[in-house]
Amino acid sequence: MAEFGKIIFNHKWFLLFSGLxxxxxxxxxxxxxxxxxxxxxxxxxxGGYGVDIADVxxxxxxxxxxxxxxxxxxxxxxxxxxxxxxxxxxxxxxxxSAAHDIDGDGDIDLVLASEFALGRSREGGTIHWLENPGxxxxxxxxxxxYIDEIPTSHRVxxxxxxxxxxxxxxxxxxxGVGAEAPLYDVNLELTAYSIPPDPHTEPWPGVVLDQSLQxxxxxxxxxxxxxxxxxxxxxxxxxxxxxxxxxxxxxxxxRQIGEGFLGEKPGIGSSEVGMGRFASGQRFVAxxxxxxxxxxxxxxxxxxxxxxxxxxxxxxxFVGGHALVVADLDxxxxxxxxxxxxSEPFNLFIYRxxxxxxxxxxxxxxxxxxxxxxxxxxxxxxxxxxDIVAIGAxxxxxxxxxxxxx
Numbered sequence: 001m002a003e004f005g006k007i008i009f010n011h012k013w014f015l016l017f018s019g020l021x022x023x024x025x026x027x028x029x030x031x032x033x034x035x036x037x038x039x040x041x042x043x044x045x046x047g048g049y050g051v052d053i054a055d056v057x058x059x060x061x062x063x064x065x066x067x068x069x070x071x072x073x074x075x076x077x078x079x080x081x082x083x084x085x086x087x088x089x090x091x092x093x094x095x096x097s098a099a100h101d102i103d104g105d106g107d108i109d110l111v112l113a114s115e116f117a118l119g120r121s122r123e124g125g126t127i128h129w130l131e132n133p134g135x136x137x138x139x140x141x142x143x144x145x146y147i148d149e150i151p152t153s154h155r156v157x158x159x160x161x162x163x164x165x166x167x168x169x170x171x172x173x174x175x176g177v178g179a180e181a182p183l184y185d186v187n188l189e190l191t192a193y194s195i196p197p198d199p200h201t202e203p204w205p206g207v208v209l210d211q212s213l214q215x216x217x218x219x220x221x222x223x224x225x226x227x228x229x230x231x232x233x234x235x236x237x238x239x240x241x242x243x244x245x246x247x248x249x250x251x252x253x254x255r256q257i258g259e260g261f262l263g264e265k266p267g268i269g270s271s272e273v274g275m276g277r278f279a280s281g282q283r284f285v286a287x288x289x290x291x292x293x294x295x296x297x298x299x300x301x302x303x304x305x306x307x308x309x310x311x312x313x314x315x316x317x318f319v320g321g322h323a324l325v326v327a328d329l330d331x332x333x334x335x336x337x338x339x340x341x342x343s344e345p346f347n348l349f350i351y352r353x354x355x356x357x358x359x360x361x362x363x364x365x366x367x368x369x370x371x372x373x374x375x376x377x378x379x380x381x382x383x384x385x386x387d388i389v390a391i392g393a394x395x396x397x398x399x400x401x402x403x404x405x406x
Contacts, residue, residue, distance in 0.1 A: 033352065034330045034385060035404045036365060041082045042398040046071065048391040051374040051398065054099035054108045056136055062380050065110065066391055066398050067094040074112060074130075077398070078137070079380060086140040088130055093117060098156045100167055102199050107132040110142075111169060113153040121179045121186075125153035127171060129199065147193065147204045151177050159221040159230030161192055161209075161245050169193040169204070170232065172219045183265050184215050190234070190243070209245070209252050213238055215291055218272040218324075233257070233285065235270035239308070240287055240299065258299040259308045261290035274326035276335030278353060285309065286337045286351075288321035296321070296339050296351065298360065314351055314360040319343040322393075323375035327386050329403060338365070340372035342393050348372055371395040379403075 047068040054076075056063040061079040065087070068074075072092040075084050087110065095116035102109040109132050115124035127147040133139035147169070154174035158167045171193065176186030190210040196202035209232075218235030224242060225231070232243040239260030247253045260269035272288040285299040296315035299308075320343035329336045329350065337360075340348035348366040353359075371394035380387045385403040392399070 032406065033363065034406055036388070036401040037404055038366065038369070039082075039400040039402060040397055041077050041400055042066070042084060043396060045073065045391060045398050046396050047073070048393055048396060048398065049094070049373045050096050051376050051389050051391040052097050052099055053376050053378040053380070053389065054110070056099075056108055056132070058107050061382075062378055064380075064389055064398065064400070065097055065099065066374075067097055067112070069093050069095060069116065072114065076136070082400070085137060087136075087142050088112070088144065089141065090144060091115075091126075091128070093124070095154055096156045098158050098169070100158045100169075102129050102195060103131065105132075105134075107134060111147070111156050111158075113156050113171070115149075116152060116154065118152060118174065119181070121151050121175050122177055123151055125149055125151040125173060127153055127156065127169075131200075145200055148191075148206060150189065150191065152188075154217070155219045157219055157221050157232075159232070160228070161230050161232065163227070163229040163246065166195065169195070170219070170221070172216050172234065174217060175215055179214070181266070184237070185265075186214065187211050188213055188216060190216070190232075209243060210254065212254070213241070215266065215269065217291055218270065218287070220273050220275060222275045224275075233273045233275060235260075235273040235287055237265070237269035237291070240270050240273050240285055256308050257285055258287060258297070258311060260287075261293060261295065263290060266291055267293065271321060272324035272339070274324050274337070276326035276328075276337070277333075279332065279334040279355065284335075286324060286326055286339070288318065288324050288339060292320050292322065294318045294321060294341075296324070296337065298337075315339070315349070315362065318347075319345070323372050323390070325375050325377050327377040329377075329386055329388075330406065331385065338375060338377065338388060340366075340370070340375070340390070342371045342373050344371075344394075346371045346392070346395060348390060365401060366390075366399070369395070370397060370399055 047070040052065040064077040074087040091114040093116045096113040115126045130142040152173045155172040176188040179186035193204040214237040216236035220233045240258035242255040270287040318341040322342040324339040337351040350363040370392040373393040374391040388401040
């Protein structure tokens with residue numbers, strides 16, 4: 001115990017002072033920032049895993065699409081009342097979805113990856129597209145059409161990766177066929193599909209873009225160099241990789257952006273990935289590391305353009321980190337990082353770059369309220385500010401964090 005003037009610092013005083021300091025730091029980080037209101041849309045989503053945004057009913061308002069792995073659930077919530085409607089009851093072990101007008105009839109269809117099991121790397125991984133019935137409020141069993149089957153298909157995304165003006169479907173399995181724990185040392189196939197002239201009856205042409213990754217948990221479609229092509233960032237045992245088609249005279253150019261966490265399998269590499277920009281325009285890449293890891297890291301380019309980017313750790317306390325997105329939440333031309341973890345204590349945070357001290361401040365968005373499995377950001381109420389939608393696995397909830405602006 002030490003005495004400074006008339007203030008005596010014992011253990012209890014130290015804890016109190018530390019708590020007040022933390023509260024002040026949080027208040028400083030939030031000052032001038034937007035606020036959010038939490039709206040729980042569903043508390044019955046057992047095994048919730050994925051969430052997406054799309055105008056499902058064609059009324060001009062963005063709705064929420066959600067899925068669960070076990071029991072298999074595939075539903076949507078209608079904006080603005082958020083009433084829940086079923087898309088399909090015929091699939092099991094759902095793991096990912098992606099929205100696009102596949103048949104060109106003007107409404108939004110959905111791709112679904114199902115039959116997922118990490119411990120069964122030689123079977124499952126079925127990919128279907130589900131045809132919007134045109135009246136999705138009345139018809140709650142959408143017609144299903146087969147696309148392909150790659151074991152452990154885990155992430156599906158849309159993007160114009162070849163610059164032909166048409167969208168391609170990207171399928172990223174989490175592990176290679178036959179891979180087993182704990183090393184998972186079999187490479188997987190990153191595959192792109194073109195929509196056939198008649199997607200109802202014709203097979204979907206597929207092209208393998210890469211066969212070098214292992215345990216690829218995260219993927220983000222980005223505009224890396226604004227050339228009209230959609231580029232692909234992946235998070236895997238190999239760290240953060242950038243894939244570009246038709247660049248520098250190569251059919252598929254692969255670049256190492258971040259080395260990932262350097263440890264021992266399976267605790268290595270990167271798990272989630274997102275790209276953003278500082279107010280200066282400088283690009284950064286954010287990731288959760290290692291696989292299902294405890295860290296949030298930020299990569300920035302160094303002077304050597306051929307070397308992996310510089311790595312900065314901004315968070316070390318995640319327990320099962322599982323979702324991350326990057327977006328400008330306060331419309332200041334600088335992106336924030338939104339990330340969280342799915343194991344207790346179930347936290348969801350926002351990381352905001354402080355240009356004065358060149359540090360990332362952490363803002364508490366939801367402490368203990370969501371065992372985060374999936375995350376998406378979009379302006380749902382049309383007020384010009386991006387909102388946040390999250391789905392919880394252990395917490396069985398779908399939550400809409402409405403951005404109230406400043």
